[in-house]
Amino acid sequence: MSAISIEPLRIEQWREYKHIRLQMLQESPAAFSGSYEEECWYADDYWQNLVKRYATGIGNRTFMALRDGKPVGMAGYFHELRYKLRHVATIVSVYVQPDTRKQGIARQLMETVLADLTGLGYIRKAKLTVNPCQKEAVALYERLGFTRAGVLKEEMRVGDRFDDHWIMEKQLTTVS
Numbered sequence: 001m002s003a004i005s006i007e008p009l010r011i012e013q014w015r016e017y018k019h020i021r022l023q024m025l026q027e028s029p030a031a032f033s034g035s036y037e038e039e040c041w042y043a044d045d046y047w048q049n050l051v052k053r054y055a056t057g058i059g060n061r062t063f064m065a066l067r068d069g070k071p072v073g074m075a076g077y078f079h080e081l082r083y084k085l086r087h088v089a090t091i092v093s094v095y096v097q098p099d100t101r102k103q104g105i106a107r108q109l110m111e112t113v114l115a116d117l118t119g120l121g122y123i124r125k126a127k128l129t130v131n132p133c134q135k136e137a138v139a140l141y142e143r144l145g146f147t148r149a150g151v152l153k154e155e156m157r158v159g160d161r162f163d164d165h166w167i168m169e170k171q172l173t174t175v176s
Ligand SMILES: CC(C)(COP(=O)(O)OP(=O)(O)OC[C@H]1O[C@@H](n2cnc3c(N)ncnc32)[C@H](O)[C@@H]1OP(=O)(O)O)[C@@H](O)C(=O)NCCC(=O)NCCS
Pocket: 028, 031, 032, 093, 094, 095, 096, 097, 100, 101, 102, 103, 104, 105, 106, 107, 108, 129, 130, 131, 134, 135, 136, 137, 138, 139, 140, 141, 143
């Protein structure tokens, strides 16, 4: 099996990004706040602009996991630019395609994200929200040292249900 490479998203990869984004919304609807039914109608220029922002924007970054040049997973982060809040990063869009799971790809993606955040020098904490029904995701985050900081009651609608979400966080540095 060929190796996985983890690379920052590039502007020209908007089609690949669109493909994996729609796949993750369709395949794991309880895991993400976007919905396939809304986003599948978005025009190409929406995806081009979004990927341009993610690939070149300040305060955010998206990484793709590629096998033989094809995306099999992704993870991203953003942080506030305002001085009082910019030390906290929010991790988003953590996803690995079903047929490539349990091979350590999400761990590689998350470690890349965390190393990138640490490299910025001013990030003290990473946080995320997760639907606890995504047991593999909770296990992944706990394995990486995230702890539960709180519960948001009925945070997201999934069909006829209203699911709680957990807030999880991890301290990255002790810079002053
Ligand atoms: C969560 C997800 C990203 C994990 O991807 P993955 O590439 O299979 O995960 P990895 O192989 O890197 O596993 C890393 C760690 O996660 C945990 N984990 C992953 N899959 C697991 C499973 N099926 N059962 C238990 N723990 C699991 C383990 O702790 C594992 O570490 P270990 O193998 O050293 O024990 C993937 O299952 C997924 O995309 N799920 C649907 C979308 C989702 O829930 N995203 C999170 C949104 S907040």
